[in-house]
Amino acid sequence: MESKDKVRTPRQERSVKTKTAILKAAIRLFTEKGYHGTNTKEIAAEAGVSTGSFYSYFADKRAVFLDAVLLYNREFTERIDQEMREIDLTIEDKKSVLPKLVDSLINSHQVYKNFHNEMMVLYHSEPAVKQLMDEQYDRNRTLTLRYLTLWKDTMVVKDLEAAAFVVFAAIDHVVDALVFSEVSIPVERIKQGLVDMVASYLLGMTTDEAEGESGRG
Known part of the structure; x- marks a missing residue:
């Protein structure tokens, strides 16, 4: 897992859309499976991005839940x-x-x-x-x-x-x-x-x- 200091703040439109897609995917999974029943690999797959891409926007599952x-x-x-x-x-x-x-x-x-x-x-x-x-x-x-x-x-x-x-x-x-x-x-x-x-x-x-x-x- 990437460290928190490697998490970036999206500035370009494409990056903003990617982060939003991850966030929306996380909300869907948290809703369907619950927080404890969901992992970051599943969130990345649901959003259509790699796990590495997920960690470039969020430090961990907790971080994406707080953003949600x-x-x-x-x-x-x-x-x-x-x-x-x-x-x-x-x-x-x-x-x-x-x-x-x-x-x-x-x-x-x-x-x-x-x-x-x-x-x-x-x-x-x-x-x-x-x-x-x-x-x-x-x-x-x-x-x-x-x-x-x-x-x-x-x-x-x-x-x-x-x-x-x-x-x-x-x-x-x-x-x-x-x-x-x-x-x-x-x-x-x-x-x-x-x-x-x-x-x-x-x-x-x-x-x-x-x-x-x-x-x-």
């Missing part, structure tokens, strides 16, 4: 940004926005959906993976705070930073359950329950009040 986590985080954030740009967060009926926010997170999780499970496995055993995922959670909470700030004049909660933490944690947990687990209750009912809970916490709205306001709109 970074790619997952980047594409997840890009998908969220794209989804959120299509939502008008300034409209008066805030309750009607919440289902769209939940759906945007569900849709964003479809990026490398099965790879997420392998990330969670290594989260508890690999400190570097935990650090990268924790940093992503922090970015998501910061993004939540930014969106809540747009609603600060209509919310009943005063501590927006704490509210962002609570709301993101609640939505993230429920969305993960809907995307990655089998649930016995119809998905739409769970989503509605989540929206009702968040609306009550942030806006002080009961389900009946929210329905009345929506009807008037």
Whole structure:
């Protein structure tokens, strides 16, 4: 195996494409066979490159997995940004926005959906993976705070930073359950329950009040 100081940073378009191909191949194999069931020789073969070429871009299997986590985080954030740009967060009926926010997170999780499970496995055993995922959670909470700030004049909660933490944690947990687990209750009912809970916490709205306001709109 090549030493880490021999790993190069691709600059030419061809080299960038080769590194990306290796990374995508690694994600496919990690998803299908798991991290511990995959080796670098298999990743190189899947990417259509030699094992030596693999080691010119990545020091080892761990390095390519960490880069895969970074790619997952980047594409997840890009998908969220794209989804959120299509939502008008300034409209008066805030309750009607919440289902769209939940759906945007569900849709964003479809990026490398099965790879997420392998990330969670290594989260508890690999400190570097935990650090990268924790940093992503922090970015998501910061993004939540930014969106809540747009609603600060209509919310009943005063501590927006704490509210962002609570709301993101609640939505993230429920969305993960809907995307990655089998649930016995119809998905739409769970989503509605989540929206009702968040609306009550942030806006002080009961389900009946929210329905009345929506009807008037």
